Amino acid sequence: ETTPAPNFIRNQVRDEIAGGQVTKIVTRFPPEPNGFLHIGHAKSICLNFGLAEQLGGECHLRFDDTNPAKEEQAYIDAIKEDVSWLGFEWAGPVRFASDYFDQLYAWAQHLIREGKAYVDDLSPDEIREYRGTLTEPGKPSPYRERSAEENLDLLERMRNGEFGEGEKVLRAKIDMASPNINLRDPILYRIRHAHHHQTGDKWKIYPSYDFTHGQSDAIEGITHSICTLEFEDHRPLYEWFLNNLPVPAKPRQIEFARLNLDYTLTSKRKLKLLVDEQIVDGWDDPRMPTISGMRRRGYTAASIRKFCEMIGVTRSDGGLVDIAMLTHAIRSDLEDNAPRAMCVMKPLKVVLTNVPADHEEVYEVPGHPAREDMPMRKVPFGRELYIEQNDFMEDAPKKFFRLAPGKEVRLRNSYVIRCDEVIKDDAGEIVELRCSVDFDTLGKNPEGRKVKGVIHWVSAAHGVPMEVRLYDNLFMVEQPDRDKDVDFLEHLNPESLVVCEAIGEPSLASAAPEDRFQFERVGYFCADRHASTAEHLVFNRTVGLKDSWAK
Ligand code: ATP
Ligand code: MG
Ligand code: MG
Numbered sequence: 001e002t003t004p005a006p007n008f009i010r011n012q013v014r015d016e017i018a019g020g021q022v023t024k025i026v027t028r029f030p031p032e033p034n035g036f037l038h039i040g041h042a043k044s045i046c047l048n049f050g051l052a053e054q055l056g057g058e059c060h061l062r063f064d065d066t067n068p069a070k071e072e073q074a075y076i077d078a079i080k081e082d083v084s085w086l087g088f089e090w091a092g093p094v095r096f097a098s099d100y101f102d103q104l105y106a107w108a109q110h111l112i113r114e115g116k117a118y119v120d121d122l123s124p125d126e127i128r129e130y131r132g133t134l135t136e137p138g139k140p141s142p143y144r145e146r147s148a149e150e151n152l153d154l155l156e157r158m159r160n161g162e163f164g165e166g167e168k169v170l171r172a173k174i175d176m177a178s179p180n181i182n183l184r185d186p187i188l189y190r191i192r193h194a195h196h197h198q199t200g201d202k203w204k205i206y207p208s209y210d211f212t213h214g215q216s217d218a219i220e221g222i223t224h225s226i227c228t229l230e231f232e233d234h235r236p237l238y239e240w241f242l243n244n245l246p247v248p249a250k251p252r253q254i255e256f257a258r259l260n261l262d263y264t265l266t267s268k269r270k271l272k273l274l275v276d277e278q279i280v281d282g283w284d285d286p287r288m289p290t291i292s293g294m295r296r297r298g299y300t301a302a303s304i305r306k307f308c309e310m311i312g313v314t315r316s317d318g319g320l321v322d323i324a325m326l327t328h329a330i331r332s333d334l335e336d337n338a339p340r341a342m343c344v345m346k347p348l349k350v351v352l353t354n355v356p357a358d359h360e361e362v363y364e365v366p367g368h369p370a371r372e373d374m375p376m377r378k379v380p381f382g383r384e385l386y387i388e389q390n391d392f393m394e395d396a397p398k399k400f401f402r403l404a405p406g407k408e409v410r411l412r413n414s415y416v417i418r419c420d421e422v423i424k425d426d427a428g429e430i431v432e433l434r435c436s437v438d439f440d441t442l443g444k445n446p447e448g449r450k451v452k453g454v455i456h457w458v459s460a461a462h463g464v465p466m467e468v469r470l471y472d473n474l475f476m477v478e479q480p481d482r483d484k485d486v487d488f489l490e491h492l493n494p495e496s497l498v499v500c501e502a503i504g505e506p507s508l509a510s511a512a513p514e515d516r517f518q519f520e521r522v523g524y525f526c527a528d529r530h531a532s533t534a535e536h537l538v539f540n541r542t543v544g545l546k547d548s549w550a551k
Contacts, residue, residue, distance in 0.1 A: 005312025009047065009226060009254055013055055025057030026223045029083070029090075030064045030097075030213070033075035033197075035268035036283040036290040037082045039304070039326070043259040046308035048226055049088035058091035060220055065098050066212050068196040076197070078283070082291040086301045097212050098198040100219055104207050105159070107215060107245045108170060108188055112151045116244055117188060118144055119154040120171050127169070130176075131184050137177040138184040144173060158191055161204035165191045170205075174240060182237045186210055214238040218247035225251045228258040229317065256313050262320045262478040264289045270481060270488060279492065280474070286528075286540045287474040287496050297471060298516055298526025298542030300337075303330040320478065328549035330542060334516060334524040339367040339374055342412065342456040343504040343519040343539075345468060347386035349432045349460065352417065354439075355383040363413050377507040381414055384460035386503050391455040392433060394422060401453035403433070408446070409453040412520065416441040416451050456520050463503040466537035468525070470498040504537070511537060521545070 016022040027048040031037060037045075052059035061083060065071055080094065111117035120143045122130060132138035146154075151170075158168055170189040178184055188211040193204055217225045225238075232255045242250050258266075265271060266289060274280045274288070283290050286297035294304065307329040311321055361381040367374030387403065396404035403409045408418045421434035438446055445451075474496045480488040508517070511527045517539075518524050525539040532538040 007313040028060040032064045034070040039289045040259045040266040061090035062095040068194040217251040218249045222251040225253045229255045257317045263473045303333040324549035327543045338516045338518045341517045344386045346389040348389045350385045354436045380459045380462040382459045385457045408451045462506045464509045468500045468502040470541045
């Protein structure tokens with residue numbers, strides 16, 4: 001049905017394997033453990049693990065943990081769980097860039113001995129100033145010509161904690177006039193007197209991303225180091241380190257366009273703010289675009305993987321992806337795989353006056369209209385029912401094919417009923433309908449007239465009360481963080497969560513956390529992983545029924 005979108009990296013690697021330049025591909029997914037993974041990361045995960053899976057290679061999970069102040073064990077645990085839940089297996093142990101700190105330190109000493117690195121005493125502000133701009137070359141630091149001996153000694157004393165944060169850095173000595181600012185003596189080490197989740201208090205200096213990433217790739221024998229386009233300008237530096245250090249392998253960096261999804265933020269920093277300010281109920285709030293939030297909302301791993309196939313992989317920025325494509329992916333999965341049930345969101349009581357109070361009748365209904373492998377469900381019928389408030393209209397227009405005074409409608413899987421009387425309370429609110437059943441309409445059309453409408457219902461005596469959480473987009477505009485002068489919180493959707501006290505058919509009583517259903521005529525729902533219990537069922541709306549994605 002959906003043609004696979006182009007994936008230029010997969011095509012390229014296939015050619016390399018066919019041409020014999022590559023025998024076995026080794027990729028890595030390198031998250032920083034400073035937040036939960038989001039749908040953008042899913043694109044990178046599906047790309048890196050997908051290539052390994054499809055082309056007979058392997059993919060490592062490596063935490064890029066060079067910034068201890070922002071990192072936490074809880075994020076490490078969550079990231080591992082998300083990758084596994086998506087259905088991927090990393091090759092070998094979980095790896096950490098911090099596993100290589102000793103080696104990186106030895107390579108820093110190597111660069112100093114070769115005259116290719118120096119300790120700089122300029123302040124962070126001075127370093128920025130000396131670095132120049134796109135139109136102006138940088139100028140050398142007065143500390144640039146220190147001797148190797150002095151640099152080695154200073155670096156060791158930095159490591160031992162003799163200097164305060166910001167007092168000194170180690171820089172590569174490359175080219176202060178390079179048109180590529182990344183090559184104007186980039187920083188290799190900063191002083192940070194911080195406790196590290198993996199290495200404890202061993203280090204008082206931490207390597208930069210640039211000094212860490214490519215060398216970690218080389219140590220692990222990564223063949224293709226795939227990253228987003230922001231790193232294109234860092235590639236000459238990535239290669240400079242590999243060419244100037246005695247590394248065991250020469251990985252290649254390949255860039256691709258990051259995923260940007262409309263109505264969605266894909267910045268960990270901004271998502272963290274939503275969590276910290278308690279605007280959402282944690283990182284896995286079902287409105288969050290995090291993998292764990294989407295899981296809790298009811299997304300399946302298969303649907304996220306399918307979405308990532310659908311968007312493809314290109315080198316040019318593809319702009320904003322329509323969120324309807326993502327909802328299409330989950331909707332089509334649930335359409336095929338979620339059992340059906342009837343559930344009334346806003347109940348209106350119906351009394352069937354010609355059905356005796358002790359009447360017993362139970363329908364055996366398919367769990368899914370096209371899936372004979374799914375068990376049948378039992379749907380009891382009785383004198384008192386609930387229907388949806390908006391399936392009744394007192395002053396109905398001609399085209400309203402649901403229930404109205406004197407009008408008929410079919411109860412799904414059951415009889416045709418007619419509304420005979422509307423009961424209101426003192427305030428004029430409709431509280432009950434009195435209806436009568438045409439007993440000659442079960443499984444067949446009524447005599448001499450057409451009844452067009454079919455509505456869902458639940459037997460009052462058998463229905464199970466449940467909490468239903470109707471989720472919608474968290475933001476009301478396509479690009480909540482587009483305008484730098486407007487706080488993205490201004491665009492929050494005040495109706496991103498509406499809670500209903502609903503009544504479901506009895507087959508729902510045994511729903512386990514994460515069980516998914518189509519509530520007929522309403523949408524797709526998933527029992528909440530954390531809150532739903534047998535005593536208090538809680539369902540999250542994953543997505544509505546209507547598909548607005550146009551290919
Ligand atoms: P943030 O920008 O919010 O700090 P990050 O991109 O730095 O997030 P990392 O943990 O470094 O987060 O990301 C791990 C991997 O996921 C990186 O290789 C990164 O390129 C990739 N990635 C992150 N966001 C996206 C995205 N929106 N689309 C595709 N890949 C992404
Ligand atoms: Mg990063
Ligand atoms: Mg980033």
